[in-house]
Amino acid sequence: MRDALGDHLVSLWRFALILSRRRDTAEDLVQATCVRALERADQYQPGTRLDRWLFAILHSIWLNEIRARRVRAGAGTVDAELALVFDGGEATETNILAAQVLSAIGALSDGQREAVLLVYAEGYAYREAAALLGVPVGTIMSRLAAARERLAGLKDE
The missing domain is CATH 1.10.10.10 (Winged helix-like DNA-binding domain superfamily/Winged helix DNA-binding domain)
Incomplete structure (x- = not known):
């Protein structure tokens, strides 16, 4: 599982960035997804698409984060333009x-x-x-x- 995760990090990060609109939050989401995938590796069914399983985990974590933000009330979002880094x-x-x-x-x-x-x-x-x-x-x-x-x-x- 650990080796297979590396093949999907870029896609996971892209999905997390689109969901969260923040680089730091996207990185946290990907890290949480990887941790959960490793912790629950026994729940993955071999022969199925690993990327689909990982995306479902990430989406679930994101929904939980949204719910928690609503409870805490106050965490805003950043425009997509601010999430980009240009090297000039x-x-x-x-x-x-x-x-x-x-x-x-x-x-x-x-x-x-x-x-x-x-x-x-x-x-x-x-x-x-x-x-x-x-x-x-x-x-x-x-x-x-x-x-x-x-x-x-x-x-x-």
């Missing part, structure tokens, strides 16, 4: 476009952001994303359609 190198134009895209994705509703990341960035099938998030497939399709409509304005700009 030769790819400035690409980084600007990436910041615009991430900002637009960050402006989507939580459900739309989750669906966009899982389906478009991580390559999950609609059914897989629906199962991971615990929603019907039609909900994923609806969220993606709404997200595409909102993001279509970027293309014109």
